[in-house]
Amino acid sequence: MRYSALKVLKEALKGHTGWGPAWRNPDPKPVYDYVIVGGGGHGLATAYYLAKTYGRAGIAVLEKGWIGGGNAGRNTTLIRSNYLLDANEPFYEFSMKLWEGLEQDLNYNAMVSQRGNLYLAHSDSQRDVQRLRANSMRLHGVDSELLDLDQVRKRLPFLDFANARFPIKGAFGQPRAGTVRHDAVVWGYGRAADRQGVDIIQNCEVTGFRIVNGAISGVETSRGFIATKTVGVAVAGSSSRVMAYAGMRLPLESHVLQAFVSEGLKPIIPGIIIFGAGHFYISQSDKGGLVFGGDLDGYNSYAQRGNLPVVEDVCEAGMAMMPMIGRARVLRMWGGIVDMSMDGSPIIDRTDIGGLFLNGGWCYGGFKATPASGMCFAHLLATNNPHKVATAYRLDRFQKGLMIDEEGTGNQPNLH
Numbered sequence: 091m092r093y094s095a096l097k098v099l100k101e102a103l104k105g106h107t108g109w110g111p112a113w114r115n116p117d118p119k120p121v122y123d124y125v126i127v128g129g130g131g132h133g134l135a136t137a138y139y140l141a142k143t144y145g146r147a148g149i150a151v152l153e154k155g156w157i158g159g160g161n162a163g164r165n166t167t168l169i170r171s172n173y174l175l176d177a178n179e180p181f182y183e184f185s186m187k188l189w190e191g192l193e194q195d196l197n198y199n200a201m202v203s204q205r206g207n208l209y210l211a212h213s214d215s216q217r218d219v220q221r222l223r224a225n226s227m228r229l230h231g232v233d234s235e236l237l238d239l240d241q242v243r244k245r246l247p248f249l250d251f252a253n254a255r256f257p258i259k260g261a262f263g264q265p266r267a268g269t270v271r272h273d274a275v276v277w278g279y280g281r282a283a284d285r286q287g288v289d290i291i292q293n294c295e296v297t298g299f300r301i302v303n304g305a306i307s308g309v310e311t312s313r314g315f316i317a318t319k320t321v322g323v324a325v326a327g328s329s330s331r332v333m334a335y336a337g338m339r340l341p342l343e344s345h346v347l348q349a350f351v352s353e354g355l356k357p358i359i360p361g362i363i364i365f366g367a368g369h370f371y372i373s374q375s376d377k378g379g380l381v382f383g384g385d386l387d388g389y390n391s392y393a394q395r396g397n398l399p400v401v402e403d404v405c406e407a408g409m410a411m412m413p414m415i416g417r418a419r420v421l422r423m424w425g426g427i428v429d430m431s432m433d434g435s436p437i438i439d440r441t442d443i444g445g446l447f448l449n450g451g452w453c454y455g456g457f458k459a460t461p462a463s464g465m466c467f468a469h470l471l472a473t474n475n476p477h478k479v480a481t482a483y484r485l486d487r488f489q490k491g492l493m494i495d496e497e498g499t500g501n502q503p504n505l506h
């Protein structure tokens with residue numbers, strides 16, 4: 091069923107009785123050509139592009155809970171492509187371009203909203219670093235802007251400009267950055283993958299790999315053995331646990347990251363604002379809630395909930411940047427498990443086990459990467475070669491010292 095304005099109108103006239111399920115709920119088959127482990131954004135996008143762009147069939151996505159129950163449905167929905175390093179910028183810009191055409195491609199309203207972001211600078215050296223990043227982006231043909239104090243004051247008059255401890259010197263931003271409704275991304279990719287014939291199997295946990303003569307022959311699951319010669323693992327915060335089934339130890343640590351939403355307010359935050367003197371970022375949802383977050387919880391964990399010291403820390407940073415936030419009541423907060431890599435950059439690569447591929451290490455920032463990650467992982471699974479914008483995301487870079495040392499914020503998991 092295609093969604094359209096006409097369809098909405100017709101359904102409104104007949105009491106919305108004609109909407110079918112957005113995807114099927116099939117039982118697992120005994121054999122698949124491709125098994126994707128993890129029904130988050132990355133796993134579903136991989137399955138979709140594998141079928142649609144690379145013309146492959148016999149694909150299953152195995153999800154231990156419900157699709158979008160992991161980080162895909164828990165993040166703060168920010169997208170951007172404002173990276174500094176050559177290994178990262180083309181990848182994230184590729185992702186941004188895919189976001190820009192995503193809703194038409196998937197026939198799904200994902201509420202892609204390019205409102206722009208602004209990173210505040212509180213010192214002269216921070217201004218220099220921002221200029222470097224803005225220029226580097228321009229060299230890659232990507233939009234960026236630098237604002238002086240007056241321009242920031244005009245755009246964001248509610249910030250604390252009189253804060254002597256954290257004076258605002260200016261800002262750097264990307265006008266094409268923005269937000270996307272995270273659940274809708276999962277549902278959109280899920281529905282579109284299903285329409286391409288992909289089996290999305292929920293409540294199906296992968297509990298082991300069957301490896302024969304150094305190559306994958308199938309996966310053990312909570313719903314029985316499934317034979318396959320190609321497995322793509324995209325389980326984000328559970329990467330270390332799942333790859334341990336194959337005897338692999340990854341250069342990743344899992345940490346809790348929290349998100350917060352306030353009561354609904356009238357529109358006040360025009361885009362995304364990032365504090366430069368602490369870890370705090372904020373945007374406003376279409377329903378009016380202030381959506382914000384900050385640092386990791388500070389210890390390794392697989393729990394999808396956070397603790398109060400970080401709540402206090404995040405709210406303090408928010409108050410330092412815009413004191414008026416103290417009047418808003420927090421309505422909801424939750425945690426997700428992020429897979430922090432040791433250089434802050436992701437991994438999209440083969441492994442030494444034939445037919446076993448890994449997509450992980452997305453740290454704080456994998457939501458924005460979802461479309462490109464799916465496309466690049468699908469490319470790798472289909473061709474056994476890395477996509478041209480993901481050649482640096484190799485697993486052996488940690489062994490060889492070829493780090494891509496660029497964080498969202500918090501690229502040093504050892505310090506958390």
Ligand SMILES: Cc1cc2nc3c(=O)[nH]c(=O)nc-3n(C[C@H](O)[C@H](O)[C@H](O)COP(=O)(O)OP(=O)(O)OC[C@H]3O[C@@H](n4cnc5c(N)ncnc54)[C@H](O)[C@@H]3O)c2cc1C
Nearest residue numbers: 128130131132154160161162166168296426455456457458
């Ligand atoms: C609070 C928070 C805020 C964030 N904010 C942003 C942001 O603003 N911008 C941004 O770019 N990024 C952000 N991120 C990061 C981003 O959400 C993640 O990097 C990204 O979603 C990870 O990829 P995914 O969607 O595939 O992961 P997930 O949605 O976590 O998918 C992995 C799936 O694998 C499943 N799984 C695990 N083990 C197994 C198993 N054994 N068998 C079968 N299935 C299994 C899980 O149940 C899960 O559904 C944030 C993360 C958090 C937690």
